[in-house]
Amino acid sequence: MKPHKIKRIALSAAAICLAAATAVSAETKLILGEAGPNRGARAAALQHFVDEVTARTDGEVVIDVQWGGALFKANAAVGSIADGVADLGTIISVYFPQEMVGYGIADLPVVNADAWVGMRATDDLMRSSDTIQANLANQNLVYLGTFTTSAVNIGCKDVAIRTVDDINGLKIRGVGAYGDTFRDFGANMVPMSIYDAYQGLDTGLLDCSQGYSYAVGALKQEEVMTSYTLLNWGQVGALGVFMNKDVYDGLDPAIQAAMADAGVAMADKLGELITADNAAAVEKMLMAGVEVIELSTAERDKLVVQGAQYVDAWVERASGVGIDGSALLAEYETLLAKYAEERDTQGYPWTR
Template identity: 50%
Template structure:
């Protein structure tokens, strides 16, 4: 079932009934029904609202998103099948829920890209657009890649505890995120299965000592009300999170509409980086400057400990390679394409700064 819907504008309808005496071209508006599992607030909703405005701008009002928030169309854990089956024209997919289906995209969840969200976003977008094998793998699932988000760099917030070094991870009860949680488990933490939205209660009741998360989440989910410390790991990010479209719905678009979707999807990497980096910076500044009611100590691990964390990730990288190969992808080639892009965009950032900061 497909929902991409062309509708006539009010002016065109009025003209058709003879209520306007001047010549007006019949303007069609194509609505793309989009499913998002989260609420209509935060970094991703801000980006989706920007995306909607930008496709409208470039298509002269011909394209628009109709976003259904809060899992109204499907839950996050059902997004791949739901979009592929046409429950929506498009939607947000989190690769961590779909290790087989999103084998290529889940490369962005490994710490190969480092903690810089802009570098990770641009490298991930390059990977997803530049390899025909990935496009074909998605097409077999009736999916088309549109653009990418990131949950940003993974850090750790604690109540009644501090992680000042890697050794402090052992013995802590921790809610984890993807491979980063698995690494903490290998380093001696007791992992507790909670969603990010349940972490506040877990910290407040003592069910967990710490939770992995992202800086912008601190004020968004009010973790600052319960945590005492926040350790910046300088490690990696959850980057397999983005916009995908039902292939039948995508194929129903005109060539001009497809070109708009590709352009805005590509621009999304820069725009979302600007949004999430700004939100992270604001949250970190608030903690460092003591602007929350409860003081939060900000800690940063050393480069040597970051290297230790990366070394502990190697077995999980091997697991990812095996998984990618099992669905017919070339993991070594994907890693080469991705890490080359990381190097390219890291060099660009170091030489020129972020795109939105340039003249």
């Protein structure tokens, strides 16, 4: 081979290597820790967030999701993200009642049964509250987007809850302020995970289990239930994606904005998926012969009134970390009304 051809080939190879190095350096790869498995509506919504970030940054940001607690378990998420074990990840507020007290507002037993309305109100609050953002910043965290488990309901075997008086004496699996309210109405609370509730109902260890429609369907609990009461009460919505603030602050503002937009889109996607899954699960229950009961507004309001003490307790807890809980609660209720009106006048985003 002639010397000038060898030189030209060498220069071309160098140019290719330089171009590749430039492309690699332009790409930002982030690691996301998720304690749950890569299946179900929430996982699909999280993947939607990941894909949206890449699309909205024209491929500049790529997120590698480590599923199933590969990097950290759910009860270690706050410290792991803040310390940089992952660049970002999912935090479930109930594991961190003090650190995530502001976010915990989405778990309160207020009238808030619509998954999309609840998520968008929570998302709006988390982005607009300077106090919450400052509290998170002190923990080296930044909020990016929210999920929900959707409306809290209750399924039973060989009994039915048609009024709050029917709760008295029942063996119930319940969690959070919702479970505490069931206890106030005379329930005998049984500590058990939702994943063990099938066996609990089947063997008689439980009369009823607090849960969510799509979870009943996913866990096939309709096979051991005879009744399912739609409470039209509230939901557990304080779980979402947060980012290490040091890493976030190092990103270009345009990328930060793209991640925020992807976070809003994530709530819309989960709203679409979980609304469909809940409807399908209720239909599955009906086909299995389960009696589906809708609690009356008057009976539901008794739950709300009784649960108000747990809302008050949250306000006091928030005040303990410098957050005006009363003001935040009023803002949250205003946002719930705002997005409920948007739903009623414009429909859900995926139906427009």
